[in-house]
Amino acid sequence: MALLSCKNLSLGYEGQEIIHDLSFALEAGSYLCIVGENGSGKSTLMKTLLGLHAPMGGSVELGEGLHRGEIGYLPQQTVVQKDFPASVEEIVLSGCQNRCGLRPFYRKEERRIARESMEKLSLTPLARRCYRELSGGQQQRVLLARALCATRKLLLLDEPVTGLDPLVTNELYGLVERLNRNGGITVVMISHDIHVALRYATHILHVGVRGTTTFFGTRDAYRRSDIGQHYLSLQHGEK
Amino acid sequence: MELVQKLSLYFSFPFVRYALIVGVLIALCSSLLGVTLVLKRFSFIGDGLSHVAFGAMAVAGALGMRSSMYLVLPVTVVSAVALLRSGKNARIRGDASIAMISVGALALGYLLMNLRPSSANVSGDVCSTLFGSTSILTLTSGQVWLCAVLSVLVLGAFLFFYNKIFCVTFDESFAAATGTNAELYNLIIAVIIAVIIVLAMNLVGSLLISALVIFPAISAMRLFKSFRSVTVCSAILSVCCAGAGIVLSILADTPVGATVVAVDILAFLVFCGLGAALRNGG
Numbered sequence: 001m002a003l004l005s006c007k008n009l010s011l012g013y014e015g016q017e018i019i020h021d022l023s024f025a026l027e028a029g030s031y032l033c034i035v036g037e038n039g040s041g042k043s044t045l046m047k048t049l050l051g052l053h054a055p056m057g058g059s060v061e062l063g064e065g066l067h068r069g070e071i072g073y074l075p076q077q078t079v080v081q082k083d084f085p086a087s088v089e090e091i092v093l094s095g096c097q098n099r100c101g102l103r104p105f106y107r108k109e110e111r112r113i114a115r116e117s118m119e120k121l122s123l124t125p126l127a128r129r130c131y132r133e134l135s136g137g138q139q140q141r142v143l144l145a146r147a148l149c150a151t152r153k154l155l156l157l158d159e160p161v162t163g164l165d166p167l168v169t170n171e172l173y174g175l176v177e178r179l180n181r182n183g184g185i186t187v188v189m190i191s192h193d194i195h196v197a198l199r200y201a202t203h204i205l206h207v208g209v210r211g212t213t214t215f216f217g218t219r220d221a222y223r224r225s226d227i228g229q230h231y232l233s234l235q236h237g238e239k
Numbered sequence: 240m241e242l243v244q245k246l247s248l249y250f251s252f253p254f255v256r257y258a259l260i261v262g263v264l265i266a267l268c269s270s271l272l273g274v275t276l277v278l279k280r281f282s283f284i285g286d287g288l289s290h291v292a293f294g295a296m297a298v299a300g301a302l303g304m305r306s307s308m309y310l311v312l313p314v315t316v317v318s319a320v321a322l323l324r325s326g327k328n329a330r331i332r333g334d335a336s337i338a339m340i341s342v343g344a345l346a347l348g349y350l351l352m353n354l355r356p357s358s359a360n361v362s363g364d365v366c367s368t369l370f371g372s373t374s375i376l377t378l379t380s381g382q383v384w385l386c387a388v389l390s391v392l393v394l395g396a397f398l399f400f401y402n403k404i405f406c407v408t409f410d411e412s413f414a415a416a417t418g419t420n421a422e423l424y425n426l427i428i429a430v431i432i433a434v435i436i437v438l439a440m441n442l443v444g445s446l447l448i449s450a451l452v453i454f455p456a457i458s459a460m461r462l463f464k465s466f467r468s469v470t471v472c473s474a475i476l477s478v479c480c481a482g483a484g485i486v487l488s489i490l491a492d493t494p495v496g497a498t499v500v501a502v503d504i505l506a507f508l509v510f511c512g513l514g515a516a517l518r519n520g521g
Contacts, residue, residue, distance in 0.1 A: 050416040069418020075410065084278060084409060087465035094406045098417040104399045130464030143413075150417040 001063040003028040008058035011044050024216040031180045031187045033197035036207035042190045069098045072147030072155040088142050089127045095149030117145040137168035157189040194235050257383045262485050264390035265442050269435050270477030271397050273456035274470050275408045285452045287341035288436045289445040291318045294344030301355035312437050319433035371444030371496030443496030454503035461514035
């Protein structure tokens with residue numbers, strides 16, 4: 001049984017379909033990169049996987065005992081967060097909210113999980129620092145630690161390196177790779193950069209702009225496919 | 240000495256003491272939610288709602304209701320929910336719809352107050368609804384008790400939902416994705432805001448409520464760096480300013496609401512200065 005599978009999924013807004021009849025299944029431990037042009041519906045797909053957006057048709061199924069609300073999510077940063085007065089500790093701990101239900105406070109166990117997540121991402125020295133005073137890379141690490149509090153199995157990242165410099169970008173990709181390889185966490189990441197996708201991912205999902213084909217398969221199969229070669233040559237042309 | 244005598248004379252009346260307690264409670268409640276409101280960029284919703292409350296008050300007056308609260312509270316709560324909903328998927332953009340509702344309610348309310356005056360002194364009525372009671376002595380004991388009960392409820396709700404409110408304020412989509420019912424908590428926030436506004440109307444009047452909600456929060460944000468410390472500081476600051484403002488208004492014979500807000504502004508300036516000094520110094 002796959003950890004995450006989509007069956008004949010159709011997505012769109014107000015009757016306008018952007019993704020048509022998408023099916024794929026992802027095994028636990030995989031690293032999936034979602035690539036495709038702007039406006040092809042990558043973020044909408046991710047929101048649908050999280051249950052934030054209702055599909056127009058088809059279904060998303062979770063397997064291996066994974067429940068909704070147990071998926072770690074690293075959304076794109078919002079304006080509100082940029083100058084938010086909150087300590088690193090508070091933000092990471094808020095990732096445990098899904099374990100609380102109606103309970104108004106955090107238990108020791110949840111504080112321990114938060115501490116471990118901070119330790120994993122070397123945030124412990126920053127625990128009491130204010131979020132808005134951190135660098136962009138540090139902020140992403142905080143949000144990643146929060147996502148780790150929410151999940152043990154599946155992490156969804158929406159273009160996590162937007163606005164980061166190359167050095168910090170590589171660091172963050174390295175971190176995610178370690179979480180995947182050593183931590184056994186399945187990763188689904190939206191990325192602009194096809195080279196990053198080909199370097200780290202085990203599987204690629206290429207979402208074409210409306211009407212064009214989509215591709216799902218292993219990284220090597222993508223490299224050999226027509227759509228992959230075409231997209232690669234396009235990105236080479238840009239550079 | 241004369242001042243002390245004047246104060247002790249006032250405080251020998253039990254309802255003045257109650258009024259002080261209620262004023263402080265209201266300030267406490269409004270400052271707690273202020274942090275969330277400012278961070279969520281909802282400051283103007285408070286303003287819009289207070290005008291709706293003014294309109295509802297006018298309707299209650301025209302209908303000859305003895306306790307306007309029974310009409311004002313539900314109307315404001317419904318408007319709060321409607322405004323928060325419209326922020327998401329509206330044909331008219333958020334700020335425009337708030338402006339429309341608030342100015343509309345203000346105009347219709349004033350019109351109604353003139354068409355069906357509930358007392359001989361229309362402009363006096365309007366003035367005290369907009370800017371609060373001219374003196375704390377005009378608060379009735381019924382208002383005082385209702386305020387006390389509602390503030391305790393608001394306080395309890397805030398403490399109970401504190402962690403969830405933080406979650407939803409910081410990152411709504413993450414909260415929703417990890418199974419927190421973000422819509423429900425937004426709704427709870429909206430209802431609490433509405434209750435606070437109706438409460439604060441008695442103290443500072445509908446035009447000045449936003450000040451009570453916003454000033455302590457942004458003052459605290461100048462100095463403090465975690466959500467909890469900002470919230471605690473904003474609460475303490477608001478309580479101090481309200482207490483000082485009420486006492487000052489008794490001593491100087493000034494309108495309660497305006498005095499409290501003036502003290503809030505002063506505190507904000509002090510905090511701004513301190514914040515700048517700290518940044519330069521450290």
